Amino acid sequence: MTATPAAQAPADRSDREWWRSAVFYQVYPRSFADSDGDGIGDLGGVREKLGYLELLGVDALWICPVMRSPMADGGYDVADPRDIDALFGGMAAFDQLLAEAHARRLKVTMDLVPNHTSREHPWFQAALAAAPGSPERARYIFRDGRGPNGDEPPNNWPSIFRGPAWTRITEPDGTPGQWYLHLFAPEQPDLNWENPEVVADFEQTLRFWLDRGVDGFRIDVAHGMAKPPGLPDMESVSTKMLIHDDTDPRFNNPGVHDIHRRIRKVIDEYPHAVSIGEVWVDDNTRFGEYVRPDELHLAFNFRLAETPFTADAVRHAIDNSLAAVAPVGAVPTWTLSNHDVEREVTRYGGGAAGLARARAMILLELALPGSVFVYNGAELGLPNVDDLPEDALQDPVWERSGRTERGRDGCRVPIPWESEWPPFGFTVGESWLPIPPEWAALSVETQLEDVGSTLSLYRMAIELRGLRPEFAGPRIEWYGSPAGCLAFRRPGGLVCVLNASAAPIPLPPGELLLASASLTSGHLPPDAAAWLV
Numbered sequence: 122m123t124a125t126p127a128a129q130a131p132a133d134r135s136d137r138e139w140w141r142s143a144v145f146y147q148v149y150p151r152s153f154a155d156s157d158g159d160g161i162g163d164l165g166g167v168r169e170k171l172g173y174l175e176l177l178g179v180d181a182l183w184i185c186p187v188m189r190s191p192m193a194d195g196g197y198d199v200a201d202p203r204d205i206d207a208l209f210g211g212m213a214a215f216d217q218l219l220a221e222a223h224a225r226r227l228k229v230t231m232d233l234v235p236n237h238t239s240r241e242h243p244w245f246q247a248a249l250a251a252a253p254g255s256p257e258r259a260r261y262i263f264r265d266g267r268g269p270n271g272d273e274p275p276n277n278w279p280s281i282f283r284g285p286a287w288t289r290i291t292e293p294d295g296t297p298g299q300w301y302l303h304l305f306a307p308e309q310p311d312l313n314w315e316n317p318e319v320v321a322d323f324e325q326t327l328r329f330w331l332d333r334g335v336d337g338f339r340i341d342v343a344h345g346m347a348k349p350p351g352l353p354d355m356e357s358v359s360t361k362m363l364i365h366d367d368t369d370p371r372f373n374n375p376g377v378h379d380i381h382r383r384i385r386k387v388i389d390e391y392p393h394a395v396s397i398g399e400v401w402v403d404d405n406t407r408f409g410e411y412v413r414p415d416e417l418h419l420a421f422n423f424r425l426a427e428t429p430f431t432a433d434a435v436r437h438a439i440d441n442s443l444a445a446v447a448p449v450g451a452v453p454t455w456t457l458s459n460h461d462v463e464r465e466v467t468r469y470g471g472g473a474a475g476l477a478r479a480r481a482m483i484l485l486e487l488a489l490p491g492s493v494f495v496y497n498g499a500e501l502g503l504p505n506v507d508d509l510p511e512d513a514l515q516d517p518v519w520e521r522s523g524r525t526e527r528g529r530d531g532c533r534v535p536i537p538w539e540s541e542w543p544p545f546g547f548t549v550g551e552s553w554l555p556i557p558p559e560w561a562a563l564s565v566e567t568q569l570e571d572v573g574s575t576l577s578l579y580r581m582a583i584e585l586r587g588l589r590p591e592f593a594g595p596r597i598e599w600y601g602s603p604a605g606c607l608a609f610r611r612p613g614g615l616v617c618v619l620n621a622s623a624a625p626i627p628l629p630p631g632e633l634l635l636a637s638a639s640l641t642s643g644h645l646p647p648d649a650a651a652w653l654v
């Protein structure tokens with residue numbers, strides 16, 4: 122079966138803004154399900170689990186990069202943006218997944234990486250073979266070094282993955298040569314978005330996938346493509362991993378907005394499609410600029426993913442996320458975790474309390490207006506795995522930090538599907554990261570028929586959110602609540618209460634629709650949330 126190109130299938134107008142209140146499910150393909158026994162998840166694995174995703178009730182998938190890549194950064198180092206890597210099953214597996222997902226009314230969004238390519242991309246190979254100042258070098262950001270012999274990097278920028286953001290090359294004649302910029306790993310050279318060829322090629326990539334039938338894109342480092350004139354030094358060199366300091370010259374340069382306007386023009390040719398930017402920008406006004414009507418449709422707001430489990434912090438994060446998009450009339454987005462950050466169960470303290478809080482927070486999140494992003498495994502209440510054996514670690518951060526920081530593998534451990542022992546049906550081989558034996562209790566098989574499980578909570582919550590009229594309305598109104606708690610109401614009538622205090626609290630009047638924990642004598646226990654209508 123092949124996908125119908127969008128060009129032949131005019132989008133249903135009623136379906137145009139399907140993403141406004143959608144629940145997106147983020148698939149980290151290496152870790153989701155393996156269909157060919159090599160120990161690494163693939164698109165055949167995703168296809169085999171579509172029934173599960175339908176049961177979970179999500180509206181759309183966001184699939185992390187599956188394009189051709191040497192996998193120096195889990196696929197965020199793309200060697201050919203218009204092909205699917207054989208590791209994930211190649212183009213045939215993609216087309217089949219797309220067609221079957223659509224047959225089940227699941228939208229499919231892909232992850233595109235416009236800020237950089239792989240070092241193996243033919244353009245970068247051509248740049249290495251060409252001379253300084255050549256058109257081949259001009260697609261990337263090559264500069265001469267500083268110091269008498271040019272042996273110091275052109276500026277003081279660090280890479281997000283540690284070490285300098287510049288690597289020196291050897292010129293074709295064997296002499297030490299120019300330096301190229303890589304905000305991430307050296308295997309990920311930054312593209313020069315001032316070069317019209319770079320812009321045209323990305324537009325071709327957008328059309329290529331949209332014509333194949335995809336429903337949109339998550340855009341990697343959407344605040345990073347434009348670089349400041351002259352590439353000035355940073356005033357203070359930060360070593361934080363996911364930088365969103367608004368004075369950082371590496372990101373959020375004003376020129377990025379023209380790039381987004383160009384991208385949006387292409388996407389608007391496919392009215393059903395959505396663009397979602399990864400935007401690590403704290404300032405609300407500057408964040409909102411990315412979702413003006415002619416730029417991205419949606420941008421990830423990471424405030425909830427960074428917020429501790431206290432009523433004040435959560436309320437502040439919600440207010441800020443709403444305030445960031447309100448002036449430009451954009452839709453808010455909510456996410457508790459993704460493949461780059463610690464899983465929420467661990468972030469909230471781990472163990473039973475961490476799990477209880479994560480369950481409460483998903484009810485809170487699904488009660489909010491806007492679109493919600495669920496990271497695969499969150500629906501099982503998976504924690505981070507922070508004791509992976511060192512020889513299993515693959516995040517480039519591990520080596521680049523001189524093996525002092527473990528990086529993000531702990532939130533990328535494969536999904537336990539079934540059976541009693543690792544690899545829990547994830548693969549018939551050896552999983553690329555080991556799965557802890559105690560995850561037997563968290564497997565899909567264990568949780569599916571248990572009405573009290575986290576998976577069942579997610580299923581019920583997603584279903585109610587999609588069906589009940591009380592979830593209508595683009596706003597929330599704060600309600601009075603006991604100290605350490607919060608409560609809000611949607612215009613449709615839903616009331617959501619979060620108890621982040623240490624004592625049980627009485628619930629406001631109304632019919633209880635769902636709670637993340639059993640009530641005790643009619644009271645909502647600590648570390649729990651409830652929905653009332």
Ligand code: NOJ
Nearest residue numbers: 194197234305341342461
């Ligand atoms: C953000 C992605 O989410 C992350 O996983 C990746 O390492 C960087 N961008 C670089 O592409």
